[in-house]
Amino acid sequence: MSSHQSHFANFPPSQQLLHAKCFHPGETYDDPLDFDFGQSVSQRFESIVARYPNRTAIELENEILSYAELNRRADQIARELNERDEGGQEPVGVCLPNGAGLLAVIVGIWKSQRTFALFDPLSPKDRLATLVTHSQAKLIYIGKRAGMEMAPCPRAELIDSHELGVDNTQTQSTDGPACSANAAIFYTSGSTGTPKGVIATHANLLHQTMLFANGYRLCLEDRIALLSAGSSSAVTSALIALLNGATLLPFDVRNHGTTQLARWLAERRISICMLGAPLFRSLAHALTGHERFPDLRLIRLRSETVLAKDLDLFKNLFPKHCLLVNGLSSTESGLLTLCFFDHQSTINGEEMPVGYAVSDKEVSLLGIDGESVGFDSVGEIVVKSRYLTPGYWRDPKLTAAKFEKDPDGTDKRMYHSGDLAIRRADGCLIYKGRKDSRVKIRGYGVDLAEVERTLRDHCTIKDAIVVARQNKLSEQHLVAYFTAHDLSCPNGIELRTFLKSKLPDYMVPAKFVILADLPLTPNGKIDRRALPEPGDHRPNLATAFTAPNSSVEVKLSRIWSEVLHIDEIGIHDNLFELGGHSLAATRIVSRVVKDFALEIRLQDFLASPTIASMAWIIEKHQSNKIGDQEIARHLAEVEGMTEKDAERLLSMELRPGKYDRDS
DSSP states (O other): OHHHHHTTTTSOHHHHHHHHTOOOTTOOOSSTTOOOTTSOHHHHHHHHHHHOTTSEEEEOSSOEEEHHHHHHHHHHHHHHHHHHOOOOSSOEEEEOOSSHHHHHHHHHHHHTTOOEEEOOTTSOHHHHHHHHHHHTOSEEEEOTTOSGGGSOOTTOEEEEGGGOOOOOOOOOOOOOSOTTSEEEEEEEOOTTSSOEEEEEEHHHHHHHHHHHHHHTTOOTTOEEEEOOOSSHHHHHHHHHHHTTTOEEEEOOHHHHOHHHHHHHHHHTTOOEEEEEHHHHHHHHHHOOSOOOOTTOOEEEEESSOOBHHHHHHHHHHSOTTOEEEEEEEETTTEEEEEEEEOTTOOOSSSBOOOBEEOTTOEEEEEOTTSSBOOTTOOEEEEEEESSSOOOBTTOHHHHHHHEEEOTTOSSOEEEEEEEEEEEOTTSOEEEEEESSSEEEETTEEEEHHHHHHHHHTSTTEEEEEEEEEEOTTSOEEEEEEEEESSSOOOOHHHHHHHHHTTSOGGGSOSEEEEOSSOOBOTTSSBOGGGSOOOOSSOOOOSSOOOOOOSHHHHHHHHHHHHHHTOSOOOTTOOTTTTTOOHHHHHHHHHHHHHHHOBOOOHHHHHHSOSHHHHHHHHHHTTTOBOOHHHHHHHHHHHTOOOHHHHHHHTTOOOOGGGGOTTO
16 A cells, blocks of 8 residues: 555665565455544544444454444443543543453543543552542543452542443444544653653544554454553554454463463464563563464564564564564654564664654654764654654643754654664664663563652661663663661562562562662762672572582572572572562573473472472472473463462472372
């Protein structure tokens, strides 16, 4: 279609050729990608429903919904909201896991000409309460698995989405909200230490969807994975499918793990998969090389710096017809750049380029003096467009600090992103991290100020500073430096437990370092560059160090050290007390299953996550050797443990009978 070319005409010929390869073998366009920016998102959805009522909109494990069925559910939500007729300007809260209920509620809210505020149901209750209070939501849709029912939200009425039946009452399409009206509020970790709500209008979301759909050469036959949850990227992934007649397939990675994801991608014939770089690496490490993904034509990496070795993983493990796509986007600006790679692509340097500016987005790089920097010089990314967020919910000061009018006098605005990049002579951008304290950890945006503020809430902490460091795999993790009021300071275990009760897992530092004083610059500010390297030494644990004895324990100790980047680990050291997390647990078990070729269940390991208990399991099941063809199948079983179950089991003591498969 001509629209594909027009939106990427500024790409160099090599990128345009790769973009032309980005298609589905059985594609049927039927002009699904022509967007009317005078519409609202709900009106766009209704036009797709009218055109493709019987096509599958959402495919779940036990349920398949057509576009017409999803539309009826959304109509019912809209009727229920309109009957309340509260007439306020506050948003409607949505705290639901990925699935048909989430999408029906969101579309229904739009049909009722309201705005929604999105909350992640797996967030700690205190954080949820903070977000609800800030959003001013009076109504919140929750699911049975949501933690919202326990959160202290006295102003909000909770609506259980499972109690909403489905009727067949037909409703006529309404005019819907104006395209310039607010459509959503997406919460991210804020630079002031508190979460910030980014506003998205209907025009923002439609334009974002158009850019992605054209960039991916979306067609009706596409089957799109929905892996993220509780964020703007989850809504973007959903709209890419539902506003273009494709099929959306949600998958709960946090519950099922990366090896089940590998099997799911093949079994569900996924054609487009968008995921963060750390999750991509975890998926790649879980693969045996025997998997086949005949339908997978595009993998989009997002959320974090992508490395040259990620391209090598892609080439080694995914089919020749598949393309790898990197890019740059933010909740405030939407999609900014794209870059396409195939199995013949090569990269100079360690970082994968984020590519070239897409249509309607002018990207400049400015130095500290506010002037444009030259080629190959680091500058802050500043975006000029008419498709930027209006600003931050209930925060005009922050909005004024980050946005300004176009000095050229057009109707466009400028957004100072805080992201750093360099531009090559051909116009390609290379991402260089954040200007401020906002970092990406395991694919999630984290503001260090929020972690520091929470850590300082601990009664024994005098002061604290949190920084991001890179491990040997070039993945970022958090390190907390702190001073205490007296000598009875908490150890890392106590601090980690404290933070996990208040913050998501990815915001909890992997290492804690106590200092007599925090280093200061001559003008009295914290000197981050003077903070000592935490090193790879074993942290101070309550458990006494016990060296490995048997050959199995020695081999396991080497695996643990490589995954956790700790030089010396005792056989009774707890994985989570060493700074490990669920992703690290998955990597350890994957390595063990591959290296020992044994049936090892993740839940057995998590019940007492130590080298000693893992060695005991291995020695007990030496007779259960499996072949290469069975490893991928069995790994799906060992990763079928939720993060909540992992946290519940990590404090349990080893009991030999617990690991008896006949018990």
